[in-house]
Amino acid sequence: MASQSFDLRLPAAGVASHALACGQPLLVSSGLMSGDFRVEYHGMEVASGNLSGPADVLVFDTLSAATVAVAADDIVNAVLEAILTCNPQLGCVELTLADDSLARRLLSLGVIELRGDRLIGRPETFFQQTKPWLGSIPHAYPEVPILTNGALHPQRPPKPTGRVYKRFIPWLNTQLGFHVADVEADLEHFHRWMNDPRVAAIWEDGSDLAYHRDFIAGRLADPRTLPLIGTFGGIPFGYFELYWAKEDRIGPHYDADGHDRGWHVAIGEDDFRGKAFVSAWLPSLMHYMFLADPRTRRIVGEPIHHHSQQIRNLDRSGFAKIKHIQFPHKKALLVMLLRERFFMDRLLSPDLSGLTDGDGLPVLGSLARDAA
Structure with a gap:
């Protein structure tokens, strides 16, 4: 049985990610079907895939670094940033990556982690990466x-x-x-x-x-x-x-x-x-x-x-x-x-309960928390 598609919410104009790391940002936007996404760089599609439920599995149908300025690592980071930032109710996502060397690099940096035989991306570890927001990896x-x-x-x-x-x-x-x-x-x-x-x-x-x-x-x-x-x-x-x-x-x-x-x-x-x-x-x-x-x-x-x-x-x-x-x-x-x-406690995602967007939906990026 096919997994149900996940109601992935991204802004209509997409998420401009890695503005520092790549100069021109990677643009992560929704695809044609619910749960689909695509990634563009200078107007050229460099990746596509979907986030499907109920297990929240992130699948890359295509993943190609079209220019030397963009690495596959940056593309995966951009997709994780867009999904976890705009959909903070996700406690984690499971990734399917065909490239074993890419998976090993991401594991070594703590971008993802191994849980049994599954590759998992968690906001608690992902948001401690530096390159997506600082543009570099600072040394101590x-x-x-x-x-x-x-x-x-x-x-x-x-x-x-x-x-x-x-x-x-x-x-x-x-x-x-x-x-x-x-x-x-x-x-x-x-x-x-x-x-x-x-x-x-x-x-x-x-x-x-x-x-x-x-x-x-x-x-x-x-x-x-x-x-x-x-x-x-x-x-x-x-x-x-x-x-x-x-x-x-x-x-x-x-x-x-x-x-x-x-x-x-x-x-x-x-x-x-x-x-x-x-x-x-x-x-x-x-x-x-x-x-x-x-x-x-x-x-x-x-x-x-x-x-x-x-x-x-x-x-x-x-x-x-x-x-x-x-x-x-x-x-x-x-x-x-x-x-x-x-x-x-994922405090980078604030509780914006009560705020709505132009369509009357809860704003993107809000993580509701108990008053206690």
Whole structure:
């Protein structure tokens, strides 16, 4: 008996995957029949297949790297990314691959795993891959202890430049990206954001262009911090400042590990506020920090203690409330997200229950969770 086709949901325009790894993205879209998919690169079909039920078996009918720029590994990754991102209710999928050498490569990287004689793709392991979102596989920078202002911590790697992360957001049908702040290219909107009364009330860094030029340059020069600009569909919308916790002001307030990381945020564009947007950038930022260094086990934050909306967002995103801490300038709540919690609870897929698309269907990419 033939397996029933799976009601595979993908955006009508497809999922643009691996924008970093391949330059021109691989486009994963639905085929003619329910459960079918096809993959295109520069308008040329490079793979097709179907996801059939009830066992959720992913079968590649065709799989051909049509150009030297696209490897079969990237095609499989693109299909898994599209399916697991848009259909997070799938706990796993079983893959059928005719190429044994391809299967061995994917197994060695942890993209898939062997369960008996079956090849299985699980979101808990797949979303810990780096190439689909970072565009590369970062190495673990050599760990050499150094002392900064009395704090013993690992020497930090050189700063990246340009785009560092890109991910398709199915419920917004657009790409979210983070790039390292550029003093010239990002100064104008950064200056406007920091002078916005809503942002200035928290950051207290409203000033002139010269001050903000020095601000960005200073963060770029500081080994402890990484200033990022977030974009939706290429449009800048917010500033994100990552820091290594060990040598930061937060480090003395808890038992900080050498690779714990923290972050600050300033959303500068009102058009990109609200649940649908924060549910995109917040887990994606956590995803980037966990992928950038595999030794990062915890991410911390220090929201001001009375910022109830931000604390609710963090609570929904898996952060535990640890304790209140007193800084010279504010009383803050120390919050913490564990790597294990983030990936094992599949927190990259938010609960967007109640949000619907233009056809009145639940939005793509939402993973409903019990209130408890």
